[in-house]
Amino acid sequence: MTAAETTAPDAPFGARLRRAMDDRGPLCVGIDPHASLLSDWGLNDDIAGLERFTRTVVEALADRVAVLKPQSAFFERFGSRGVAVLEKAVAEARHAGALVLMDAKRGDIGSTMAAYAETYLRKDSPLFSDALTVSPYLGYGSLKPAVDLARDSGSGLFVLALTSNPEGAEVQRAVREDGRSIGATMLAHLAEENAGDSPMGSFGAVVGATLGDLSSFDLDINGPLLAPGIGAQGATAADLPAVFGPAVRHVVPNVSRGVLSHGPDTGALRSAAARFATEIAESVTAR
Numbered sequence: 001m002t003a004a005e006t007t008a009p010d011a012p013f014g015a016r017l018r019r020a021m022d023d024r025g026p027l028c029v030g031i032d033p034h035a036s037l038l039s040d041w042g043l044n045d046d047i048a049g050l051e052r053f054t055r056t057v058v059e060a061l062a063d064r065v066a067v068l069k070p071q072s073a074f075f076e077r078f079g080s081r082g083v084a085v086l087e088k089a090v091a092e093a094r095h096a097g098a099l100v101l102m103d104a105k106r107g108d109i110g111s112t113m114a115a116y117a118e119t120y121l122r123k124d125s126p127l128f129s130d131a132l133t134v135s136p137y138l139g140y141g142s143l144k145p146a147v148d149l150a151r152d153s154g155s156g157l158f159v160l161a162l163t164s165n166p167e168g169a170e171v172q173r174a175v176r177e178d179g180r181s182i183g184a185t186m187l188a189h190l191a192e193e194n195a196g197d198s199p200m201g202s203f204g205a206v207v208g209a210t211l212g213d214l215s216s217f218d219l220d221i222n223g224p225l226l227a228p229g230i231g232a233q234g235a236t237a238a239d240l241p242a243v244f245g246p247a248v249r250h251v252v253p254n255v256s257r258g259v260l261s262h263g264p265d266t267g268a269l270r271s272a273a274a275r276f277a278t279e280i281a282e283s284v285t286a287r
């Protein structure tokens with residue numbers, strides 16, 4: 001795929017993401033309007049506060065970071081008016097040049113999954129996003145409608161494989177009859193989805209930056225690895241090479257509270273994001 005083809009709006013998500021990571025660095029900043037952050041920013045925990053918080057983050061960062069990741073839960077909390085704020089943020093962030101990864105962690109039986117997929121991955125949907133987080137714990141095959149629609153619309157998925165929270169191990173490290181863990185099985189499914197894609201596939205995995213050495217897992221899925229856990233959850237940019245090994249070049253490190261806690265000043269938000277971006281670049285290139 002040529003450089004021009006990777007930036008075309010209809011290029012597959014994996015190609016557009018690779019280009020954005022190369023141009024802007026791989027950092028993904030979360031838009032997580034926690035009630036406590038609204039308060040720290042001097043905003044009310046209401047729709048006006050949500051709107052102001054979200055607009056400030058988008059205006060500060062959408063023209064410079066590769067990916068913005070709104071956490072849907074914090075918008076849904078306010079009902080339909082919160083979802084309207086989310087719709088506007090998605091459109092404005094995309095317009096300013098960021099890729100939008102909707103963190104909604106959807107997962108259901110296939111027929112219902114098709115409706116979730118239409119919500120976030122159908123091009124004319126009000127919540128259309130470049131990619132969506134999905135949960136495979138109703139069986140990887142239940143995600144097929146989302147995989148199919150993502151292929152059609154040039155969007156992407158991030159499948160929960162090895163999450164950043166300690167409780168995730170109970171499910172994700174459980175071992176199947178064939179000796180493979182559930183998390184490793186999800187990674188293998190994603191490698192199959194992405195086989196042959198260049199510069200990388202559109203089907204990513206969520207793999208926490210908090211998890212320590214993951215060399216027992218095959219992280220070579222020819223697709224992106226979203227790595228939450230840096231900042232508030234205790235991981236640092238310097239941990240990335242030890243956690244991800246050679247796959248670190250496909251890592252999209254996510255920081256939410258670690259950046260957002262520096263608001264509401266736009267310059268301070270930008271500086272915080274730039275500091276994380278620099279630490280990540282130094283850590284990845286030092287490898």
Ligand SMILES: O=c1ccn([C@@H]2O[C@H](COP(=O)(O)O)[C@@H](O)[C@H]2O)c(=O)[nH]1
Pocket residue numbers: 030032071103162163164165206208228229230231232233254255256257258
């Ligand atoms: O395994 C996972 C999957 C998703 N997340 C989400 O990422 C952000 C992390 O926020 P921080 O403030 O940087 O801790 C949040 O939206 C989570 O829902 C995750 O943390 N771990």
